Amino acid sequence: MRKALALSLCAVLLGGCASNPADRDISGTWINQVAIDAAAKGGPLREALQAYGPNLEWDVNTKAAQARYTNGFENVEGKLLGEKPGAWAVDFYGSSATELKRDGKQLSQAASENEPEQVFDRAVIPVPEGAPIGASFERALYSAYMGGSWQVVSGNGEGNTVQFQADGQVTGLPGADRYALCLAGDCASMSGGNDSIWLQQGGQGNSWIFARKGKTLEIFQSVNTALADEMPSYTAGDRKWLLEKQ
Template sequence: MRIALPLTLAALVLGGCASHKPEDFNGTWINQDAITAAVKQGNLRQALNEHGPVFEWKLDVATQRASYSNGFEASDGQLSANDKQWLATFEGGATEQLSLDGDELQTVDQRGAKQRFERAKTPSGNNAPLGSSFEQALYQAYLGGAWTIMEGPGKGANVTFSDSGNVTGLPGPDRFALCLAGDCATMGGSNDSLWLERNQRGAPFIIKRNGNQLEIFQAVNRAQPDEMPMLAAGKRQWLLQHN
């Protein structure tokens, strides 16, 4: 039977390496570096690749649980303390070292790769899937605000993308999702892609963001019938201008 490490003991173990209390680790942490790079560079896939692979952590010291999301799937592990920092251990023996540097959470995987995370300002509810807090922050930063259709169906209309995945102003679709990882990222190759749907029926689109402009292209499948789809930009459907 596994015996939980008491919080008081954990605090003593970690007392020499940081001034933080164990409970300071608690909460939802998001990869703000990836979001900032996506907005600055415009290229979402490049930003996620450079600052991934993990985009969100959720830590609970009291229950010794550590979970993370890579934008496609989530992993749940056990949180414990060693002689210098916290350790998250996952199925198969994979581990991540966790430490706090000021207000940032820093992680180091078994290969020595480092990432840093900021506490989510408005974390998603307890029933929301892991990764939702990062996704909402990304949507707000990358697509938030008011847009105007400069070219394409509905020209002149105002468009808004909400952080909950609703879109208004585009003729037809009322829901959207940015492709972050998994099969949809593989199918898009180096392209950024956006899923648009209404009544649970939709299609992928290729997007290109350049400053205050967002181009949305029809997705063309360049793969053979027996191959995984490989999407490329076809005819431009909309050109949006950020107000």
């Protein structure tokens, strides 16, 4: 009896010390919060994304053995090969596998030949059902980088209070009711080393160059310096607005 009781107590103790399956679960949406935090300090957006990217968001479904990510330009789908001790391998249909590992409240993507090690946090800002991958990162970035109230110090609408919403709406900026930040892809290639923002109203819009320096935001006209038969190459022209964060 005493032996049975001792064995039972040992099993309980061992069970309590064993790792909780929930601590290894990597299902859900994970965003590159480190890049967002770096951008939120008020510097150039592309520098922060390049320093801590290139991947922006992971979406993982362990039950369906599926994992996908986006780098802001392309969406890549892979298959979970199964859990190894403390990690999951993701196969991208012929290319080298990527390893994902849960480390407490963060998801780590192991370094590879093509990419550095990257860290992701669970997304907390809700997005509409059916939203495309990357929407969680985008909303978190917009909230941290563009959130709050801005005042038009110089330019059309001087004195206005401007608010950039996490869902891409903007109020108080004359001629615009929607905006989108360029994260990667053609818009980044065409703007060289500059940050760019898309502003539109009623479905019609244009790309603008912007420069963020602490609590100031300058928005410039985009000037195409390429020839007619070349890929567009935009540089900053005349300043349209100077905004200051309140």
